[in-house]
Amino acid sequence: MQFWALIVDSFRESRDRKIFWVMLGLSVLVAAAMFCFSFEQGKVNVLFGMWVIETDYFTGITGIKTDVIAALVVDGIMDTALGGMGVLLSIIATASFFPTFLDRGAIDVVLCKPMPRWKLFLGRYVGGMVFIGVQATIFVVLTFLVVGLRWGVWLPGYLLAIPLVVLLFSYLYCISALVAVVTRSTIAAVLLTMLAWMAFTGIQAVDDLFPVMFPGWQENKLMYEGVRTARWIVPKTQDITYLAKKWSRAANASVLMNADNDDEREMIEHASKIERERLAISPLAIIGSSLLFEAVIVLFAMWRFARTDY
Amino acid sequence: MVALTEMTNWAVDLIDVRKTYAKNIYALRGVNIQVGRGEIFGLLGPNGAGKTTLVKIMMTVVRPTRALGTILGRPLGHRGKLARTGYLPENHRFPGYLTGLQLLDYYAALAKVPSATRRRNARRLLDQLGLSQWGDVRIDKYSKGMMQRLGIAQALMNDPELIVLDEPTDGLDPVGRRDVRQLLVDLRREGKTVFLNSHLLSELEMVCDRVAILVNGLVARQGTLSELTEHTVEYRITFSGDAQPLKNKLAGLHAAVDGDMVILSGHDAAKVNAVIDLLRGQGILIESVQPHRFSLEDILVEAMAATVPQHQSRDRQGADYPNPERKRRVRW
Numbered sequence: 001m002q003f004w005a006l007i008v009d010s011f012r013e014s015r016d017r018k019i020f021w022v023m024l025g026l027s028v029l030v031a032a033a034m035f036c037f038s039f040e041q042g043k044v045n046v047l048f049g050m051w052v053i054e055t056d057y058f059t060g061i062t063g064i065k066t067d068v069i070a071a072l073v074v075d076g077i078m079d080t081a082l083g084g085m086g087v088l089l090s091i092i093a094t095a096s097f098f099p100t101f102l103d104r105g106a107i108d109v110v111l112c113k114p115m116p117r118w119k120l121f122l123g124r125y126v127g128g129m130v131f132i133g134v135q136a137t138i139f140v141v142l143t144f145l146v147v148g149l150r151w152g153v154w155l156p157g158y159l160l161a162i163p164l165v166v167l168l169f170s171y172l173y174c175i176s177a178l179v180a181v182v183t184r185s186t187i188a189a190v191l192l193t194m195l196a197w198m199a200f201t202g203i204q205a206v207d208d209l210f211p212v213m214f215p216g217w218q219e220n221k222l223m224y225e226g227v228r229t230a231r232w233i234v235p236k237t238q239d240i241t242y243l244a245k246k247w248s249r250a251a252n253a254s255v256l257m258n259a260d261n262d263d264e265r266e267m268i269e270h271a272s273k274i275e276r277e278r279l280a281i282s283p284l285a286i287i288g289s290s291l292l293f294e295a296v297i298v299l300f301a302m303w304r305f306a307r308t309d310y
Numbered sequence: 311m312v313a314l315t316e317m318t319n320w321a322v323d324l325i326d327v328r329k330t331y332a333k334n335i336y337a338l339r340g341v342n343i344q345v346g347r348g349e350i351f352g353l354l355g356p357n358g359a360g361k362t363t364l365v366k367i368m369m370t371v372v373r374p375t376r377a378l379g380t381i382l383g384r385p386l387g388h389r390g391k392l393a394r395t396g397y398l399p400e401n402h403r404f405p406g407y408l409t410g411l412q413l414l415d416y417y418a419a420l421a422k423v424p425s426a427t428r429r430r431n432a433r434r435l436l437d438q439l440g441l442s443q444w445g446d447v448r449i450d451k452y453s454k455g456m457m458q459r460l461g462i463a464q465a466l467m468n469d470p471e472l473i474v475l476d477e478p479t480d481g482l483d484p485v486g487r488r489d490v491r492q493l494l495v496d497l498r499r500e501g502k503t504v505f506l507n508s509h510l511l512s513e514l515e516m517v518c519d520r521v522a523i524l525v526n527g528l529v530a531r532q533g534t535l536s537e538l539t540e541h542t543v544e545y546r547i548t549f550s551g552d553a554q555p556l557k558n559k560l561a562g563l564h565a566a567v568d569g570d571m572v573i574l575s576g577h578d579a580a581k582v583n584a585v586i587d588l589l590r591g592q593g594i595l596i597e598s599v600q601p602h603r604f605s606l607e608d609i610l611v612e613a614m615a616a617t618v619p620q621h622q623s624r625d626r627q628g629a630d631y632p633n634p635e636r637k638r639r640v641r642w
Contacts, residue, residue: 009408
């Protein structure tokens with residue numbers, strides 16, 4: 001009863017914020033925009049035939065295939081929703097959840113209830129994830145339906161993006177919650193969470209790209225092993241994105257793309273190789289090690305919350 | 311054992327409650343307070359005396375450095391008993407996105423009140439506090455007084471045995487204050503215990519059975535209003551004539567001349583008669599004799615004056631008790 005009340009309250013609070021409706025509006029807009037496009041042999045129909053664009057962009061290697069286009073679109077959605085704009089909006093949207101909860105005058109009424117503080121914290125924490133869960137569900141289901149109904153391509157694995165989005169968000173939300181418990185500041189929560197996100201992405205980028213860009217990189221044992229270890233400790237935000245692509249069958253779509261010359265073909269094949277290598281990592285290892293990091297941060301935040309005078 | 315402790319007559323029995331903040335700031339320095347079941351108890355004191363800290367410790371919002379005692383028969387900090395306690399904090403801030411009914415439902419759910427009871431109590435309390443038309447209106451549309459009444463309603467949603475109210479009449483107009491006073495009296499009649507923290511001494515005087523005066527983190531006075539005032543009565547004797555020649559004789563009776571009035575401290579009627587005899591013996595006309603009972607304000611001022619200033623007491627405290635936090639930590 002108490003836990004449910006906290007979650008319902010969190011959802012009511014999120015519904016009251018403009019950013020909730022902005023994110024919802026963006027989801028509808030993306031789905032509507034996708035709905036306006038359809039594909040035929042060598043043609044792209046826009047707005048139900050109002051404009052017809054003739055192109056051979058998708059026909060080079062495979063000939064035009066709607067499922068390839070769908071895979072590419074979903075691939076783009078994954079990058080945007082999980083890797084960029086979506087995460088950014090989620091961080092901003094939820095950064096004030098804990099600071100408002102901990103406001104003087106607001107927290108007193110809650111702390112005097114017959115409920116352990118860890119449970120209060122957890123209720124609020126899950127409440128924040130429910131907010132993102134609702135947004136992710138609306139976005140993924142809408143785009144899933146457009147791809148299926150309009151383009152005739154059903155990608156049931158794409159629906160797994162919903163829990164993966166929530167999971168990816170939770171890796172960052174734990175940082176936001178910890179910063180909020182310590183500082184009670186929304187701005188600090190936003191800034192430090194974004195900084196952490198950039199650091200996580202940066203570590204993964206260095207680990208992926210430096211061996212390719214700098215052939216002698218692996219010989220610098222200290223740096224190389226340091227980055228490898230750091231990668232295993234911090235949440236694997238990039239890998240989650242690849243995992244979502246894999247499960248939605250959108251991964252590796254780039255290899256099917258057109259290549260005008262040998263250089264482009266080589267580039268696409270190289271990108272595809274990197275993706276294959278990433279996807280070879282066990283999902284359990286990717287998710288599990290990241291969850292371990294999250295658990296440590298959440299436990300520390302809970303301890304801090306339980307020990308603080310308000 | 312539990313049954314025995316539950317049977318205690320004290321709703322609140324605080325023993326040696328201490329709170330030391332960082333940098334050796336002693337907010338509470340060993341507070342002992344007892345509140346009987348079914349009484350309205352008032353806590354008063356100047357700003358910074360530690361009243362709100364004490365209330366927050368009772369409600370587990372702040373952890374004490376050291377604390378013994380019980381609330382509703384269970385050790386201080388016992389979470390289960392919080393289900394039988396209602397609390398209105400000072401300067402509360404309720405979420406503006408909720409309606410009055412949603413707010414009451416939310417806080418009562420956190421207090422483990424069953425759903426059907428929540429619905430019933432919410433309507434009843436809104437009606438009782440004059441907010442029946444506002445139940446479905448968002449709180450950010452409420453005035454300060456309405457917010458305060460809503461705060462009192464949320465404190466009563468779980469039908470508590472003990473109600474702790476921190477400045478409950480803050481922001482209320484005179485009619486609202488009267489309504490709250492009446493509500494407190496009704497609660498007492500129902501057998502509930504009310505712990506009131508207020509700086510409005512006249513409010514406390516009107517409803518409290520017992521009071522405690524907190525000064526510099528210590529209880530300076532505690533007892534019923536009559537207990538606190540019985541030794542602090544003075545008589546004011548007004549007269550016509552010249553009493554200056556009797557100044558020394560009056561001083562011998564612990565009386566002083568102040569204009570056309572002689573002020574006699576204490577409550578000894580024999581001394582009053584002696585002063586009157588003395589005045590009349592000089593042909594002075596007695597116009598009136600009025601016993602003057604000290605108000606709570608007088609007692610508070612007296613208590614403050616009698617207490618060692620905080621910076622001095624801190625030095626003394628520091629010498630005796632370098633860091634109470636090290637002496638004993640309370641785990642909640």
